[in-house]
Each structure stands twice: as C-alpha cells, then as structure tokens.
Amino acid sequence: MRILLTNDDGIHAEGLQVLERIANQLGDEVWVVAPETDQSGFAHSLSLSEPLRMRKVRDRHYAVRGTPTDCVIMGVRHLMPEPPDLIVSGVNSGSNVADDVTYSGTIAGAMEGTLLGIRSVALSQAYSVSEEGREVNWATTEQHAPHVLRQLIGLDLPQNVFLNLNFPNCEPDEVKGVVVTNQGKLSHGLWLDERKDGRGFPYFWLRFGRDPGEIRDGTDIAALRAGKISVTPLHMDLTAYAVKDQIANALAKAPARNPG
Numbered sequence: 077m078r079i080l081l082t083n084d085d086g087i088h089a090e091g092l093q094v095l096e097r098i099a100n101q102l103g104d105e106v107w108v109v110a111p112e113t114d115q116s117g118f119a120h121s122l123s124l125s126e127p128l129r130m131r132k133v134r135d136r137h138y139a140v141r142g143t144p145t146d147c148v149i150m151g152v153r154h155l156m157p158e159p160p161d162l163i164v165s166g167v168n169s170g171s172n173v174a175d176d177v178t179y180s181g182t183i184a185g186a187m188e189g190t191l192l193g194i195r196s197v198a199l200s201q202a203y204s205v206s207e208e209g210r211e212v213n214w215a216t217t218e219q220h221a222p223h224v225l226r227q228l229i230g231l232d233l234p235q236n237v238f239l240n241l242n243f244p245n246c247e248p249d250e251v252k253g254v255v256v257t258n259q260g261k262l263s264h265g266l267w268l269d270e271r272k273d274g275r276g277f278p279y280f281w282l283r284f285g286r287d288p289g290e291i292r293d294g295t296d297i298a299a300l301r302a303g304k305i306s307v308t309p310l311h312m313d314l315t316a317y318a319v320k321d322q323i324a325n326a327l328a329k330a331p332a333r334n335p336g
Contacts, residue, residue: 077103080160080189082147084115084168084181087139091167094214095199099164101222102229105136107160109151111181112139120145120184144185152192162229163189166199167217169210171242173200173296174260177310186238190312195229196238202245202300219248220305228307236312244300252303259308260295 079099083092087110099106112129121143129141130150138155140147144165152159165185172180182198189196199221203212220243228239244251269281291298299306 077162078105078156078158078160079103079107080148080151080156080163080194081106081108081110082144082151082163082165082185083110084118084144084165084185086111086114087133087137089114089169090212090214091169091201091217094218095164095167098167098199098218098221098225102225103162107151107156108133108137109140109147109155110138111144111147112141115143115181117179118143118181118184119179120187122146144181145188148185148188148192152189152194159192160194163194163196164199164225165189165196166201167214167221167243168198168200169203169212171200171202171245171296171300172198172240173242173300173306173308174262176262177240177259183240183310186240187312190236190238193235195233197225197228198238198240199243200241201243204245213245213247216246216248216251217243220251220254224254224305224307233309234311237309238311240296240306240308240310242296242300242306242308244303244305246303250303251305254305254307255299257296257299257306257308258292258294259310260292260297262297 081095081099083089085091092110123142123146128146131139133139140150165182168182172182177183182200186196186198201212201214201217203210266282269283270278272278296306296308
C-alpha cells in the first residue's frame, strides 16, 4: 500500500512523526508532503497568488511553502510516480470536531484527497492545557490508530466520503471504545483580542470562545467526553437536500416577471 501523509501543523510537528510511525505499520511505501510552516485554520485553501516553493527534507519527505491542500496536490500530481492508495492527514494537535471541521487544515488535507478520488482519513488528538502549555497524549493515537485504520481502510465507502477520526484526551488504556458519530455543534465565535505594539500601534489576535452547550448523544463531542474514539463520515456534497422542495415551492409561488 502506498500512503501519502500531510498535516496542517507543519513538517516538523510531533503529530506528523507519530503519523508516520502509524503509517509504517500499514503500508510499505510512505510519502510525507507537509507544509513548511504551521497552516492551522487555513481550511481548504489554495495558494493561487504566490508560487509553491518545495524542498526535499530526505527521501520521500518534502516540505511545501503552502497549505495542506497544496501539499496533497503536489504529492499526487508531481512527486509520487503513482497515486497513493490512501491519504492520511494529521495527527493534529487538538481535536477537529463539530464546527471546527470547517476551519481545519487537517480536514482539508483529507478533503482534497477525496476530491482526487483517493481514500482519505483525517486524524486528530484532543489535548488539555496547563500552565506549561498544551499537554497532548500522542500515545493514545499511536497505540489505537493502527488497529482502527486497518478496520476502516478496506470499507467500500461511497464516492466523495472521507473519515474524520478524533482520539480522546486520556491515557491509551483509558479509551472506552470506538463509536461512529455525527458532526456535533458548538456555540462559539471568534473574538478579537486587541493589543498594542512597542510603538503603541494596535494589532489584533483572533481567539476562540467555545461553549459546547447541550452535548447531544451520538456526536463527536459526546464521544470524546466519554473517552471514546470518534469516527465521523463526512462528505463533500454540501447540498441541503431537506430544504430543496421548500425552496422550489417558494419559487413556484412567486409571480412571474416579464424580462426587461
């Protein structure tokens, strides 16, 4: 099996090293094409106004000055002699659940692979925060992901569907199982934190304010809270099928207007 790895935390991220050790248990040809710098929050974006700069780190390992989407395209369309059988994006430092999937560069790597017709999976590890900073229990993903992925990568998934895996913030032996989940919903917004530089000029940092509110059973948020690994199938079709008829009926009732 040929596997292409990418992420959004950058080529030097610890999660990418964890992911490579996982991938080496699944396939005998592993390629790494990851952003040169942290691309968290860049979502499914392309570098259209600047050239893509690439450097070879070592054999089958490349850094691209671009987004996770750029990296997947570079790997599949330029670097690899044959397309991969599997694309895995991650392991992200922090969960990617609920609304976070719309911002996540990790999710975007799997999205681009899916658009290219390649089976794709995104992996993320939840963490806690202390006075020392983030405390990410990478061992949880590293121990459980190989077995879970072996069960999933052989599935005959519908076209344009990929998998979003999130691992709970606990020790490996505290994981309480694997569940298939729905995408949850967070009540949160982006806030502007205004500061001043050394000359007194204002600048701003975006920051999250999150509130899970009522956690619904069956969601990715609920699974992580229960110490379970969450597997959420996501698809590229954003059509709101439930309201198509409602919109069509509204348009049919509208009075006709003469052109011009």
